[in-house]
Amino acid sequence: MGAYSQLSAAQTFPERPLRLLVGQAAGTSPDVVARTVAAKWSELLGQPVVVDNRPGAAESIAADAVAKSAPDGYTVLFGSIASHGIGPAVNKKLPYDPARDFAPISLVGTVPNVLVAYPGLPAKGMREFIAHIKANPGRLNYGSTGVGTSTHLGMELLKAKAGIDIVHVPYKSGSAAFADVMAGQVAAGLFNLPSQLALIRSGKLRALGVSSLRRSSQLPDVPTIDESGVPGYEVVVWYAVFAPAGTVKPIHARLHSDLIRAIDSPQLRERMAQLGVDPMTSTPEQLAQYSRSEIEKWGKVVREAAVKLE
Template sequence: MKRFLQLLAAGLMLAFGSHAPAQTAYPSQPVRWIVPYVAGGGTDNLARALAEAMQPSLGQPLIIDNRPGASTNIGVSVLMQSKPDGYTIMQAENAALLFNEYMFAKLPYKPASDFTYIGAIGRFPVALVVHPDFPAKTVAEFVSYVKAHPDKVSYASPGNGSPHHMAMELFKQKAGINVQHVPYKGAAPAMTDVMGGQVPTMMLDLASGLPIIKSGKVRVLAIALPQRAGALPEVPTFAELGFKDVNAYAFHGLIGPSGMPPEAVARINAELNKAMQAPKVVKLFSEFGFEALPGTPQDFYKLSRAESERWGRIIKTAGVQLD
């Protein structure tokens, strides 16, 4: 009788189905997108444009959550305290991905193992600019002027540990020059003082600086990429001018907490790559001088770790420490 009842129960389950709830396809609720910078900047604008392009196909809202501060470590902290369920992601850049592990002695995370790498977005080119009244009109003249005026030339950046800061440190190493760092709290005040002549020069990302370059409020001397930037095709690269290893940019990608479900990673990666082909996004990228880097999560991880090793050597040589 017992065996009969077991068989009967099994038959009823096959006939009428299990009462266990069916697994819901991802995503079934809004996705939080952490931006570790203030609203209105280049990173925030990029995030909002991509989120808008991804949302219709994804079928759920992508909600931007600005968490600025501490060289993006505040945003990373929020991310790492979130469930690794695919409903919290972060737009990471040089600080979290490449720089902080070398700049902070007691960093509470390891980029190589504590993130889920979802996909690269791309990179903002960085350019060397000067105030229009600065005597140097070429990179060679800039180097000669700085060497002739030791410890007299200063440069602005959006802050300690920013891509702009490290790009100038790289150029200093390769050119054998010394310019004094003046960190600001953001790109806007740094650009304002360079335009006003209070500080003569800076490394400027094109997302923030392209309008003032085209207006003539600053003069651009070189682009820190292996090839010329599409937004400024007339501007030479550092490599063309004899500084072949001066490659620097603001590198962006999407990450999640460690242990995200593979299906969530695959879905967001696919939607991200598709969004980068949307006409509005392509137009924005062109206006920003932004180079898209679509690809797989594995591509993103490999590129990030290779760039981390390169910048680790540069940071150690520069002696930059933030704690």
């Protein structure tokens, strides 16, 4: 597209609704966050941003659809640690290249995980938990929401950093994993913090540590894993928006500027806090670098833990 055509396209963009593809089903946490962001983004763009759910294959279906879309700004991806972090680290046969096929726009926010344990486990905190596992190597289990998820690889990272031996038990759903931790069928699990709040507050699960480098405002009395004897430990679920590679610069710039304004708005920040999301923005270059660093980080975990997709 020539310089004049780019300028003309940018001046009239957007002339019709945009599609924001989400790689999770309607009603899931990523979908709710995407719809929250889309509503405010729509106001600023002056056109509806319509959420289009394309669940499945660890978000690669949605990501691939955007990668193959026209670079005109009308189809964008609500990406995440799954599509542009863990996914490319675990699956070398993805139908898209997370760097080459996308034009990063901005980070949207992060959500910490929380290590929870069966309340009957003789460990009141993180240090006691590590000591208990070390005293019983290979005899205790942890649950996850599936092979290659942040709930799985986050625990494998903890095993490596803390030098502990605890056996992985993958589940097909979060609810099944939570239930077995509550019942003591497995000792612990590292799960998305918002999904655990009610269970923690009711005493059905014991919170041992949060996976971010800062304590959560929703669980201020629960220390971070980093400050509890595992320095440098950090696992956060993150969300970001990507356009197809080749999106013309003036349109890309408009998408970026209005998305930043949306995320920085007091109304959206308040709503995201209610959802357990820490709002975060970035430049396109910062997002590209962050995605690269996440792929490298999780690739190392995958190799060292010999993780294989089932």
